[in-house]
Amino acid sequence: MADVKTVLAIGAHYDDAPFGVPGLLLQAVRKHYRVVVLTLIGDYSNWTPIGDRHRALLDSTKEISYGYGIETRFLNYKSQHFGVDSETKAAVAKAVVDIAPDIAFMLWPNDTHPDHEATSRLSKIALRQAGRVVGDAKFRPPRRVYYYDNGPRHTIGFEPDTFVDVSEDWPRAIEWLGQQAAYVKDESYDGSRSYPTQEAKEALAVYRGKTSGARYCEALKSFNVYPQEIL
Numbered sequence: 001m002a003d004v005k006t007v008l009a010i011g012a013h014y015d016d017a018p019f020g021v022p023g024l025l026l027q028a029v030r031k032h033y034r035v036v037v038l039t040l041i042g043d044y045s046n047w048t049p050i051g052d053r054h055r056a057l058l059d060s061t062k063e064i065s066y067g068y069g070i071e072t073r074f075l076n077y078k079s080q081h082f083g084v085d086s087e088t089k090a091a092v093a094k095a096v097v098d099i100a101p102d103i104a105f106m107l108w109p110n111d112t113h114p115d116h117e118a119t120s121r122l123s124k125i126a127l128r129q130a131g132r133v134v135g136d137a138k139f140r141p142p143r144r145v146y147y148y149d150n151g152p153r154h155t156i157g158f159e160p161d162t163f164v165d166v167s168e169d170w171p172r173a174i175e176w177l178g179q180q181a182a183y184v185k186d187e188s189y190d191g192s193r194s195y196p197t198q199e200a201k202e203a204l205a206v207y208r209g210k211t212s213g214a215r216y217c218e219a220l221k222s223f224n225v226y227p228q229e230i231l
Contacts, residue, residue, distance in 0.1 A: 006034045008101035008142070010092075010127075012119035013041050013079070014061045015180055019201055020148040021105050022173035023166025023218050028103075029069035030169065036099050037065060040082065040092065040119050042074030049184055060183045068176050073099075080114065084121045093133035096126040104142040108149060108221065110156040120147075124223075145223035151200055160219030163212035166205070170216040174198055 007028040009017035017025065017037045028035050039061075044054035058074055065072045075091055082088050096104075106123035107116050131139030149158045166173060181195035182188065194202075208217035 004032065004034050005102040006036065006100060007103045007105075008036050008038060008096070008099050009105040009148070010038045010040075010119065010123045011107060012039070012113070012115040014039055014044075014057060014074075015177070015197065016107060016116070016119075016150055017105070017148075018065070018177050018180060019197060020107070020150050021218055021220075022176050022201075023169045023205070023216065024105070024164055025070060026068060026169040026172050026176070027164070027166060033103075034071070035069065036071045036073065036101070038073050038075075038092075038095055038099065040075045040077050040088075040122070041079055041115065042076045043078040043081075046078055046080075053186070057183070061180065064176065064179045064183070068172060082115075083118055084125075088118075088122055089125050089133050092122045092126040093130035096130045097134055097136050097139050100139075101127075101142040102144075104145045105148045105220070106145065106223075108147045108155050108158050110158075111150065111154050112156065113150075113154055116150060116154060127223075144226055146220035147223065148218070148220055149204070151204055158219075158221065160208070160221050162220040162222055163208060163214070163217050164220070165209075165212070165214035165216070166218050167209070167215040170205070174202060177201055 011017040025035050044050050050057050062072045104127050107120040109120040111117050127145050128141050149155045178198050179189045181197050205216040208219045209215050
């Protein structure tokens with residue numbers, strides 16, 4: 001297990017990473033990485049669509065993700081009830097130190113949703129400076145960090161520089177997203193129909209694919225410039 005690399009995707013809400021980079025995460029699972037999704041909001045009691053099933057949403061999300069080989073962790077925050085302060089920085093940094101990612105994905109910082117913007121800022125601090133935040137001199141930042149796009153009506157001004165062909169993992173990626181959408185609707189998942197979140201993700205993945213010459217792609221923005229092997 002010491003040789004197994006860890007991929008971490010950080011989101012504000014239970015569906016941010018499964019919408020933003022599902023193909024990449026499932027590709028990592030297929031290549032035998034340990035894959036973890038860290039979600040800052042773990043209290044959905046003020047989210048009307050889920051009603052009185054807000055606690056069960058956490059268990060369902062974990063169970064669905066586990067079926068695809070992905071570990072899910074939640075912090076205890078509520079939507080619109082957290083910001084960038086000493087307490088939240090410490091909580092996110094502690095989780096990042098414990099997970100110890102080799103590669104990480106985080107939300108783009110310019111977004112119409114305040115939860116996304118706060119989470120991006122907290123992710124940046126934790127992924128680069130977690131050791132200083134929690135006083136752990138042994139912490140080593142992930143060797144690569146990327147921003148991901150959270151889709152139409154959210155992400156603003158995102159210009160990717162890294163494209164990943166996720167065509168091989170696309171059927172399972174879109175199924176994963178559909179299973180989560182079905183649970184929120186309190187329905188059994190039916191693969192013959194589609195949910196709006198699946199339709200939005202497919203449109204985005206096809207567009208990124210057309211941009212880069214693949215059937216389905218997910219696009220990222222590098223946190224830093226990384227060397228690439230061209231030949």
